[in-house]
Amino acid sequence: ELKVEQNPLFLSMQEGKNYTIYCNYSTTSDRLYWYRQDPGKSLESLFVLLSNGAVKQEGRLMASLDTKARLSTLHITAAVHDLSATYFCAAGHNAGNMLTFGGGTRLMVKP
Amino acid sequence: EAQVTQNPRYLITVTGKKLTVTCSQNMNHEYMSWYRQDPGLGLRQIYYSMNVEVTDKGDVPEGYKVSRKEKRNFPLILESPSPNQTSLYFCASSTRQGLEQYFGPGTRLTVT
Numbered sequence: 001e002l003k004v005e006q007n008p009l010f011l012s013m014q015e016g017k018n019y020t021i022y023c024n025y026s027t028t029s030d031r032l033y034w035y036r037q038d039p040g041k042s043l044e045s046l047f048v049l050l051s052n053g054a055v056k057q058e059g060r061l062m063a064s065l066d067t068k069a070r071l072s073t074l075h076i077t078a079a080v081h082d083l084s085a086t087y088f089c090a091a092g093h094n095a096g097n098m099l100t101f102g103g104g105t106r107l108m109v110k111p
Numbered sequence: 112e113a114q115v116t117q118n119p120r121y122l123i124t125v126t127g128k129k130l131t132v133t134c135s136q137n138m139n140h141e142y143m144s145w146y147r148q149d150p151g152l153g154l155r156q157i158y159y160s161m162n163v164e165v166t167d168k169g170d171v172p173e174g175y176k177v178s179r180k181e182k183r184n185f186p187l188i189l190e191s192p193s194p195n196q197t198s199l200y201f202c203a204s205s206t207r208q209g210l211e212q213y214f215g216p217g218t219r220l221t222v223t
Binding site: 033035041042043044045048088090096097098099100101102103104 | 142144146151152153154155156159161167169170201203210211212213214215216217
């Protein structure tokens with residue numbers, strides 16, 4: 001059974017600081033997703049990582065994947081208040097047809 | 112505009128009264144899926160469909176049914192809802208390869 005664990009569950013940080021969210025998964029996965037969810041809203045797709053060593057960047061967010069360590073990271077550079085949200089990772093299996101989500105990381109960026 | 116729509120957005124019902132939550136997408140995606148989101152448990156996959164007439168169970172299918180008679184629609188059916196099915200439900204669709212999933216706005220269901 002695939003399990004996905006995110007750390008930390010809650011993150012409060014100052015604007016301008018850097019931080020990393022970690023996503024560990026327990027068994028082989030064929031792809032790794034990152035999503036953002038604002039309070040009361042739906043999920044927005046951020047990144048899809050398909051292979052070992054994959055790195056994707058969008059603005060102040062950068063995601064990477066290490067399939068050997070079964071670890072993905074979401075790095076936040078010089079955080080701004082607009083990045084405050086809950087971030088989820090999800091590991092895909094069965095050719096991406098099944099997704100197992102982590103519990104989410106609630107990020108609060110303080111001015 | 113590319114989108115996934117769900118109806119209703121909010122629903123309060125009583126135990127045992129059959130209900131259907133509709134999901135429709137206008138992107139001609141083969142793949143569609145249902146999730147439920149509960150505090151502390153994250154999102155869990157209920158059912159998914161790889162194409163018309165092809166459906167399969169996710170991690171928490173008990174108490175739910177789905178059908179995929181048309182490519183654009185993927186309704187979620189609760190034949191006899193129970194209070195433990197009170198949750199926030201999301202429908203999603205993507206290309207067959209699942210490279211980017213588009214989520215609907217969510218349906219908040221309360222079963223009393």
